Amino acid sequence: MTDLLHHSWEIAPPEAVRVQKTLETHLALQPLSDAPETIAGADISTKWRGRFGVGGMVVFSWPDMELIDESFHSGELRFPYVPGLLSFREGLLLEKAFLGLRAKPDLIIFDGQGTAHPRGFGIASHLGLRLGVPSIGCAKSRLFGDVAEPVGEEKGDWRYLYSPGGRKIGAVLRTRRGVKPVYVSPGHLIDIEDSVHWVLAATSRFRLPEVIRAAHRRVGEERARRKKA
DNA sequence: GCGACAG
């Protein structure tokens, strides 16, 4: 299975869909084994129409939430943005950034979906499985799934996200009172409830978890800095 | 065929 798990990133959309369907069967959705001592945020930065991008992971201690380590990797984004196939566009850069970390995180939160995905295999699931690290998807907008009733307005209010078939695939979580909620779903080695718990635990006064905010900010700075040198 | 559509 390691051959399939470590498939090349150089594949086309049709095969990417097949890879997702096969790898999805290997996900382990279960309570997080232990409280994490470190949590990482992962994201990439790219230009409007440019192919150049920088991917990065930023590691924080928990519960102190102090910066422990960070790693970046830049390169060409060959795969186009196709809803449902985001991991094939961002995966290589994120994987290389992870490999460059000296302090491997106990949990990684990705800017995108986990199992709240048409084939149950969003970027958090793909990278979590591939890297063998517990992971969560925390997206700023919806890709797949619906809630039965609107989520409450208070911070911490949440509702399950259901697939059209009625399966629980994630959650819609209010991380700030009266502000648009985030879409949380397990990636790998964690379940829905613990995903909600840890996204909240990593969130302070803003809508997004600190690790995602930091990752987003740092990859943006790195892209600007590496553009020339 | 039509509508939806992470970043």
Place this chain on the structure above:
DNA sequence: ATCTTGTCGC
């Protein structure tokens, strides 16, 4: 995703 300062509202 990214372009960008000020501005409006709690």
